Amino acid sequence: MSASCFLADAGFDVTVFEKNDSPGGRARKFEAKGFRFDMGPSWYWMPDVFEEFFGHFGKSPADYYDLLRLDPSYRIVYSDTDRLDIPAGVDNLCKMFEILEPGSSVQLLKFLEEGKFKYEFSIHDLINRPGLSVRELLDTEMLSGVFKLHVFESITTYIRKFFNAPKLVELLEFPVLFLGAKPENTPALYSLMNYADMVLGTWYPMGGMHRVIEGMVSLAKSLGVRFEFNSNVQKLEVNSTSTKGIVVNGVLQYFDYIVASADYHHVEQDLLPASHRRYSEAYWQKRVMAPSSLIFYLGINKKVDNLLHHTLFFDEDFKKHAEEIYDDPQWPSAPQFYVSCPSKTDPSVAPTGCENVFILIPVAPGLTDNEWTREKYFEMVLKRLEHLIGQNIRDHILFKRSYAHQDFINDYNAFKGNAYGLANTLLQTANLKPSIINKKVKNLFYTGQLTVPGPGVPPAIISGQVVAKELIKKHREFVT
Numbered sequence: 123m124s125a126s127c128f129l130a131d132a133g134f135d136v137t138v139f140e141k142n143d144s145p146g147g148r149a150r151k152f153e154a155k156g157f158r159f160d161m162g163p164s165w166y167w168m169p170d171v172f173e174e175f176f177g178h179f180g181k182s183p184a185d186y187y188d189l190l191r192l193d194p195s196y197r198i199v200y201s202d203t204d205r206l207d208i209p210a211g212v213d214n215l216c217k218m219f220e221i222l223e224p225g226s227s228v229q230l231l232k233f234l235e236e237g238k239f240k241y242e243f244s245i246h247d248l249i250n251r252p253g254l255s256v257r258e259l260l261d262t263e264m265l266s267g268v269f270k271l272h273v274f275e276s277i278t279t280y281i282r283k284f285f286n287a288p289k290l291v292e293l294l295e296f297p298v299l300f301l302g303a304k305p306e307n308t309p310a311l312y313s314l315m316n317y318a319d320m321v322l323g324t325w326y327p328m329g330g331m332h333r334v335i336e337g338m339v340s341l342a343k344s345l346g347v348r349f350e351f352n353s354n355v356q357k358l359e360v361n362s363t364s365t366k367g368i369v370v371n372g373v374l375q376y377f378d379y380i381v382a383s384a385d386y387h388h389v390e391q392d393l394l395p396a397s398h399r400r401y402s403e404a405y406w407q408k409r410v411m412a413p414s415s416l417i418f419y420l421g422i423n424k425k426v427d428n429l430l431h432h433t434l435f436f437d438e439d440f441k442k443h444a445e446e447i448y449d450d451p452q453w454p455s456a457p458q459f460y461v462s463c464p465s466k467t468d469p470s471v472a473p474t475g476c477e478n479v480f481i482l483i484p485v486a487p488g489l490t491d492n493e494w495t496r497e498k499y500f501e502m503v504l505k506r507l508e509h510l511i512g513q514n515i516r517d518h519i520l521f522k523r524s525y526a527h528q529d530f531i532n533d534y535n536a537f538k539g540n541a542y543g544l545a546n547t548l549l550q551t552a553n554l555k556p557s558i559i560n561k562k563v564k565n566l567f568y569t570g571q572l573t574v575p576g577p578g579v580p581p582a583i584i585s586g587q588v589v590a591k592e593l594i595k596k597h598r599e600f601v602t
């Protein structure tokens with residue numbers, strides 16, 4: 123949708139084909155029994171990216187939704203008697219750090235200052251780095267900044283240079299979960315996520331994350347983009363070096379350019395003939411995927427105490443859980459989990475007196491997923507949740523739906539049922555990600571979370587801008 127806005131704005135006639143019956147992909151919503159659930163994203167981070175996106179078209183997020191900064195940003199639960207609320211604002215964070223490790227507030231300021239450099243360097247310049255040439259990585263600014271980016275050091279080592287208290291280390295390693303790799307395999311460059319978390323803050327669009335999608339659709343339509351839902355793209359029709367169009371629900375439709383925003387692996391392996399694929403199946407099998415998720419959407423017919431809008435349950439050992447996601451993929455023995463309860467902030471997402479609860483367990487991609495396994499984890503997590511928050515939930519469930527690998531495959535053609543695309547390891551960063559262009563099909567471009575810059579709603583939005591810019595450049599070369 124991001125790419126469609128930039129391309130329509132540049133004068134192209136754009137149609138979006140979506141296999142599902144509504145827009146948003148992984149960021150869709152569904153409604154049931156008076157509850158409105160965001161299906162995927164719940165953390166609105168990097169508000170500047172949304173500002174810049176809408177700003178490009180003379181709009182602002184406020185034209186489409188009301189944003190609220192959450193304070194506390196989130197809660198971490200270690201046991202039924204030990205929890206930590208992470209306050210909004212650096213001054214309050216400094217006070218919290220001092221309590222957990224005397225002297226650490228000075229370190230925090232230095233840590234965040236370095237994170238700010240990385241954030242501004244990486245995020246604001248990403249649009250100029252489509253990942254097509256090593257020259258992008260060799261410009262003077264990049265080279266002069268490379269040591270300050272800590273690309274070749276792991277975030278685990280980096281954080282421990284600043285802090286000793288286990289709770290602080292764990293807190294600072296948490297945003298890495300969004301990046302889909304173990305902290306020891308994630309470059310310290312990504313302390314930019316700590317800057318995003320602690321300085322830029324955790325926000326919420328009133329009405330739900332889906333408001334962002336509605337805003338983008340509304341903007342796209344105002345720019346002339348057409349949307350075709352229930353439109354399954356089954357094939358890219360190619361000749362020797364280009365594509366002439368796509369087969370949608372059995373009918374060939376002709377286009378000058380195709381931007382493929384479905385899962386990259388699906389586009390290549392299912393929609394293109396082998397002769398025109400940029401990457402082989404062997405290449406994909408060697409990629410490190412970010413985790414999939416086992417999700418439960420619950421409608422609860424009472425108010426639930428001791429949950430915030432975002433609550434992370436760190437009562438089990440993350441090291442073991444991470445090994446079972448990344449090193450020896452299997453259903454986890456005792457997973458950490460996350461609960462979002464947006465009705466704490468927003469009464470519109472649940473009937474009066476009720477609570478909208480979303481439980482997410484990160485799990486390895488590619489696992490065999492069946493009802494029995496889902497139920498086993500539901501029982502395990504519900505029991506722990508009830509104990510940790512001291513509340514009965516079981517007898518108050520009005521609505522329940524589960525979602526895991528097989529749903530990601532059925533709904534989005536997700537490779538191995540991934541939720542967040544590729545892991546952001548050093549060898550899968552920037553130019554080492556699957557490319558936005560296909561050298562064998564000159565009018566085909568790729569966008570979305572499996573290409574640059576990576577997973578997450580803000581990066582997906584930037585990805586759309588990057589690919590639109592490249593397409594417009596190529597178009598100018600073709601016509602002149």
Ligand SMILES: Cc1cc2nc3c(=O)[nH]c(=O)nc-3n(C[C@H](O)[C@H](O)[C@H](O)COP(=O)(O)OP(=O)(O)OC[C@H]3O[C@@H](n4cnc5c(N)ncnc54)[C@H](O)[C@@H]3O)c2cc1C
Nearest residue numbers: 141147148162163164165355384541570571577578579582
């Ligand atoms: C459970 C979960 C929680 C998340 N939490 C957060 C969060 O808190 N904050 C955050 O910023 N990000 C979060 N993310 C990540 C974020 O949602 C994604 O990175 C982003 O939405 C990906 O957008 P995309 O356009 O690349 O892919 P998608 O959203 O998957 O869009 C691709 C679209 O292509 C369609 N499609 C696929 N195949 C075809 C076909 N053959 N024909 C037609 N259409 C097709 C799909 O239906 C889909 O709509 C989360 C993701 C998940 C799954």
